[in-house]
Amino acid sequence: MACDVASGVPRGVAVTIEGVRKSFEGGRIRALEEISLRVEPGEIVALTGPSGCGKSTLLNMVGALDRPDAGRIQVGDVEVTALRDPVEYRATTIGFVFQFHHLIPTLTALENVQLPLLGRGIARAERVRRARELVAEVGLADRERSSPATLSGGERQRIALARALALDPPLLLADEPTGALDSATGAQIVALLQRVRAERGTTILLVTNDDRVALAADRIVRLRDGRAEEGAVTRSVARRSGEA
Ligand SMILES: Nc1ncnc2c1ncn2[C@@H]1O[C@H](COP(=O)(O)OP(=O)(O)O)[C@@H](O)[C@H]1O
Ligand SMILES: [Mg+2]
DSSP states (O other), X not given: OOOOOTTSOOOOOOEEEEEEEEEETTTTEXXXXXXXXXXXXXXXXXXXXXTTSSHHHHHHHHTTSSOOSEEEEEETTEEGGGOXXXXXXXXXXXXXXXXXXXXOTTSOHHHHHHGGGTTTTOOHHHXXXXXXXXHHHTTOGGGXXXXXXXXXXXXXXXXXXXXXXXXXXXXXXXXXXXXXXXXXXXXXXXXXXXXXXXXXXXXXXXXXXXXXXXXXXXXXXXXXXXXXXXXXXXXXXXXXXXXX
16 A cells, blocks of 8 residues: 655555557557556556656556547546546646656746746745745755756756645656656656655656666566566565554
8 A cells, every 4th residue: 555655645646547548640640559558556567668668658648638539547535537527637646757847948947947836826926935845856956046047957857856846746647757867867756856855755657768767666567568577576566664
């Protein structure tokens, strides 16, 4: 079940994917044949597989950016595939990090992190306070006034992660978050993801083509020919739950 996190509050949700299929262009491109996968609360699962095997398609469907042709996806107690209006689900349950940071270039780092907090009835001072905390959490307190253009690739990705965590989502979806970084910088992002899970209990579904990144996960699931194959279990969730 949910892991023992330092705060004592397990935030992560389970993800259940059952018999999901997806094709594009009237069935000509069969991206996912039949995917079933269960991710436990607070688990870090790495999705790997060759380019074009449907990793992003699957992640997008878990994040309700797209819909499967068949099958069901459940995240916590939300039946994602039955949602008529996924806007609130996307805002509060999911944090998304992509290969490229998608920060707004005309805003400072701190303003970018505040974006998900806008329009939610949170007073400005409180928004700033929370955003400051998040920027500090990713180790960039001294760069909060910087514009994205003046940050390094790894720093931008850390700010993108802070923004994804603004509403403390129980599920983080990361699509090749280290794909545009050198390996040392990528390792920092991976260490940060592990700390997020340890401190917040966040469930993390991570797409990566980098074996070193995948080995940092609890479990590796490989997509091949539109189907999921279990890979090496690097650490069992059950054992981690028993650790102090
Ligand atoms: N919106 C789309 N329209 C048409 N084809 C798509 C679309 N999105 C993805 N595909 C196709 O679906 C397959 C899986 O893509 P994708 O999920 O992006 O793979 P991966 O992330 O593993 O590289 C590829 O053949 C890709 O070209
Ligand atoms: Mg992809």
